[in-house]
Amino acid sequence: MTQLLEEIERRQEVAAEPLQKVCIIVSKGSLEGIYPALIMANGARMDGIDADLFFTFFGLDAIRKDRQAKIKVATVGNPGMHLPTLIGVIPGMSWLATKMMGGQMEKLDIPPIGEFIELIHDSGGGIYACHASVEMFDLGEDDFVPQLDGILTVGEFYERSAGAQIIFT
Amino acid sequence: MTTIEVAGVPVERDSEGFLLHTGQWTSQIATDIASENGIPELTPRHWQVVEFMRERYLATGTAPSIRSLGKESGVPIKELYQLFPKGPAKLAAKIGGIPKPRGCI
Numbered sequence: 608m609t610q611l612l613e614e615i616e617r618r619q620e621v622a623a624e625p626l627q628k629v630c631i632i633v634s635k636g637s638l639e640g641i642y643p644a645l646i647m648a649n650g651a652r653m654d655g656i657d658a659d660l661f662f663t664f665f666g667l668d669a670i671r672k673d674r675q676a677k678i679k680v681a682t683v684g685n686p687g688m689h690l691p692t693l694i695g696v697i698p699g700m701s702w703l704a705t706k707m708m709g710g711q712m713e714k715l716d717i718p719p720i721g722e723f724i725e726l727i728h729d730s731g732g733g734i735y736a737c738h739a740s741v742e743m744f745d746l747g748e749d750d751f752v753p754q755l756d757g758i759l760t761v762g763e764f765y766e767r768s769a770g771a772q773i774i775f776t
Numbered sequence: 777m778t779t780i781e782v783a784g785v786p787v788e789r790d791s792e793g794f795l796l797h798t799g800q801w802t803s804q805i806a807t808d809i810a811s812e813n814g815i816p817e818l819t820p821r822h823w824q825v826v827e828f829m830r831e832r833y834l835a836t837g838t839a840p841s842i843r844s845l846g847k848e849s850g851v852p853i854k855e856l857y858q859l860f861p862k863g864p865a866k867l868a869a870k871i872g873g874i875p876k877p878r879g880c881i
Contacts, residue, residue: 646880653842655862716841716881726843729853 628657628771630764635776636665636674637681638705638720644776645669645723652730657771660727661764663737667744670734670751675721680704721752728754733767735759782808794869794876798833801873809871813862818871822859825851829865830872839869839877 629651633644644660651658668674682688682695682704694700709719718726728734736751738760748758759767777796779786782805788796793809795801806826810818818826828849832840842865846853856864865877 649842650880652857653863653865716843716879718843718881722843726846726853729846729857730842731857 626651626656626772628659628768630659630661630768630771630773632661632663632773632775633666633669634664636668636678637685638678638708639680639685639687640776641666641669641678641720642717642723644774645720645727646717647774648727648732649723649730652727652732657731658727659733659735659767659771660724661735661737661759663740667736667740667746669720670724670736670755671746672750672752675724675752676719678705678720680708724752724754728756735764735767737761737764780805780808790876792870792876795873798873798875801830805873806871813867813870815860815867815871819859821851821855822868822871825849825856825859825864825868826872829868830874833869833872833874838879839865839874841865841877841879841881843881 629647631644631648633641635641644666648658648660662670668678679701680688682690682700683692685695688695688704690700690704717723724734733756734754735756736746736758738758741747741758748755777791778789778793780789781787782802785800787800787805790796793812795805807818810816810822815822825845828845829839832838840848842853842856845851845865845868846856849856851859860867869875869877
């Protein structure tokens with residue numbers, strides 16, 4: 608009985624241990640696909656938790672020099688917008704929705720993506736690109752913003768993630 | 777709630793160590809909370825951040841975000857994390873005797 612109680616106590620202690628590190632995978636290239644990951648990574652650093660961001664597939668747009676400033680909200684195929692699809696397809700809709708959301712975010716002190724990546728990087732967060740995606744899109748290190756810490760294979764990513772919580776977005 | 781005693785005066789704090797009454801704050805309390813949180817000595821750069829946090833809170837009622845802390849306190853983000861490794865905004869708020877910042881940024 609005492610042993611059992613001790614075991615329960617020990618497990619509770621393990622469960623209550625604070626997070627040490629998070630590794631967040633960003634696989635989508637839309638504004639709403641990228642921001643949650645950035646907010647989580649920055650929030651982790653603000654709480655003294657280590658954080659790595661790993662950009663894969665279209666998520667790479669968030670760290671591509673030529674695309675970082677052009678990331679938009681999806682106005683089609685996004686029921687959360689509550690916008691009829693036929694209106695969502697009108698040229699400029701995505702631009703307009705992004706502009707409106709950007710204004711609101713600035714009010715809340717949420718930085719634009721480029722500045723946000725810089726903030727996370729300066730906070731000690733790691734910025735990594737997925738090797739397979741980089742090859743698939745025929746990119747090189749020069750195509751990325753200077754905050755890029757490296758291009759990792761999936762194996763290297765797992766190695767860096769030892770002991771961390773991995774979050775896929 | 778916990779209480780610390782500084783120079784013979786009891787100071788009330790919440791469960792995380794933030795002061796309940798910001799008016800009770802003194803620079804001695806700041807030094808004590810800092811050393812309790814792994815900062816043995818508050819340098820002028822630490823003070824610059826702590827004072828900025830406190831002044832901003834007293835003026836606006838909310839603590840600044842990490843973004844404005846980096847832009848406006850005169851101490852860049854990289855250095856903020858060197859000065860307060862376990863989270864600059866929260867730790868500087870704690871040391872400055874103001875409530876825990878609740879923003880996500």
